[in-house]
Amino acid sequence: MTTALPLLLDAALCALILGAALATVAGRGVFRAVVFFITYGLALSIAWVRLGAVDVALAEAAIGAGLTGVLLLAAHGRLRRLRAAGDPGTGAAAWPAALAGAGLTGALIWAWFALPLPEDPGPALAGAMPHAGVGNPVTAVLLNFRAWDTLLESIVLLAALLGVWMLTRRQDWHAPPGLAQHTASGGVMAGFGRVLPPIGLMVGVWLVWAGAEGTGGAFQGGTVLAGVALLVFMAGLPPPPRISAPGLRLALVAGPAVFLMAGLAGAVLAGGFLTVPPALAKPVIVTIEVALALSIAVTLALMVIGPPEGEASHGQR
Amino acid sequence: MMLIWLYLVALGVILSLAAALWRVWRGPARADRMMAAQLIGTGGVALLVLLAPLQDWAVLDVALALALLAALAAVGFVKATTPDGAGDPEETSPDLPADTAPVADPRHTQGTPHG
Numbered sequence: 001m002t003t004a005l006p007l008l009l010d011a012a013l014c015a016l017i018l019g020a021a022l023a024t025v026a027g028r029g030v031f032r033a034v035v036f037f038i039t040y041g042l043a044l045s046i047a048w049v050r051l052g053a054v055d056v057a058l059a060e061a062a063i064g065a066g067l068t069g070v071l072l073l074a075a076h077g078r079l080r081r082l083r084a085a086g087d088p089g090t091g092a093a094a095w096p097a098a099l100a101g102a103g104l105t106g107a108l109i110w111a112w113f114a115l116p117l118p119e120d121p122g123p124a125l126a127g128a129m130p131h132a133g134v135g136n137p138v139t140a141v142l143l144n145f146r147a148w149d150t151l152l153e154s155i156v157l158l159a160a161l162l163g164v165w166m167l168t169r170r171q172d173w174h175a176p177p178g179l180a181q182h183t184a185s186g187g188v189m190a191g192f193g194r195v196l197p198p199i200g201l202m203v204g205v206w207l208v209w210a211g212a213e214g215t216g217g218a219f220q221g222g223t224v225l226a227g228v229a230l231l232v233f234m235a236g237l238p239p240p241p242r243i244s245a246p247g248l249r250l251a252l253v254a255g256p257a258v259f260l261m262a263g264l265a266g267a268v269l270a271g272g273f274l275t276v277p278p279a280l281a282k283p284v285i286v287t288i289e290v291a292l293a294l295s296i297a298v299t300l301a302l303m304v305i306g307p308p309e310g311e312a313s314h315g316q317r
Numbered sequence: 318m319m320l321i322w323l324y325l326v327a328l329g330v331i332l333s334l335a336a337a338l339w340r341v342w343r344g345p346a347r348a349d350r351m352m353a354a355q356l357i358g359t360g361g362v363a364l365l366v367l368l369a370p371l372q373d374w375a376v377l378d379v380a381l382a383l384a385l386l387a388a389l390a391a392v393g394f395v396k397a398t399t400p401d402g403a404g405d406p407e408e409t410s411p412d413l414p415a416d417t418a419p420v421a422d423p424r425h426t427q428g429t430p431h432g
Contacts (some may be wrong), residue, residue: 005321005324005325005328006324008324008328009324009327009328009331012328012331012332012335013331015335016331016334016335016338019335019338020338023338023341023342027342031347031350032341032342032344032350035341035350035351035353035354036338036341036342038354038390039337039338039341039354039357042357042358042361042383042387043334043357043361045361045379045383046361046364046365046368049365049368049372049373049376049379050368050372052372052373054373054375054376054378054379057376057379058378058379058382061379061382061383061386062382062386065358065361065383065386065387065390066382066385066386066387066389066390067386067389069354069389069390069393070389070390070392070393071393073390073393073394073396073397074393074396074397074402076397077396077397077398077402078397078402080397081400081401081402178403179401179402179403180403181396181403181404182403182404182405182408183404183405183407183408184405184407184408187405187407187408188407189392189395189405189407190405192388192392196385196388199385200385203381203382203385207378207382210378214375215373215375215378215379216378220382224382224385224386227385227386227389228385230389231389231392234392234393234396235392
């Protein structure tokens, strides 16, 4: 009885995920696909919990169920206003995509069976953990043992935001990013935008801080903070800062800059780029995490908001 | 014994999630699908809280993040249904259909005329 129940739970969860995934690609209508995709991200996050990867579950919950939902719903709303949100159809264009998806799934299944089980990283990681400076093995790998990857990822995020900003027209460059949000004063949305952010701010800061020893981290906490910022902006209080504002630019580059400087300091003082002496590891890692969380939060929020759109584009709608 | 109960209740919550998925499929209105997605968000939080004592108390952090951010999609949905995609349904007059209602906010009528 006690061994069958976890299995049953996992089987039910798998059925839920497969059902949501199938409905996302098989159903007609863009909006239905968007909503199914949101629920799919949510179910995936629960699956990560079942697999024991709580840090990944946290990232999936924050990104998949939170930010992606807002992004896709806003995109659908815009398509609908442009009268372009018809069903993309299941004609000839769908087949290459379906074949590519099926091919990728097949390759993954093949890899699962063909590749040898990886050497358990446990012993090596456990041996190195006392020198990591932090108690969470995920944070130790991300910000100490494999810091190079994380540094490049933080720069990739910045590059993605620059890509979004490239869509800005010259005359809109000094306008606030995204649509000009407005709400009924004293309405439900304005109230929501006042009540939730303080709580979200605390949760986000907690996740960044807790990441050093337990579940959490710069990315998870930063994503929650990005969600909070989005909520404030969508409630129209206050509008997002202009993308030419120096303070905003500083917040965007703070994470990669602090990370790079710590890496260079390691090259000069500790004998290797991104090398952290064990005695200083904890303060260095926490400093990098705080700066990274700030940059991740601002970058993700601005990416979801989109490029600046001046009054001209408002008039066209 | 307690663990068995936790698993059974978790299975029950998964069944309710499946029922909500059916509502997302069925619709028929966009709001029906969105509300079903919100129900899945709430059910997901419940499921995570049930899994926390079974696996790892840190799962409560995931539940907390989900509870905070699942509501964000509802805000995004409500925003996207307003005429300019940036408003608030409470601003527009209720007797006009949402697709044709003019933008009530004076800040948005000062630009170029609607084309």
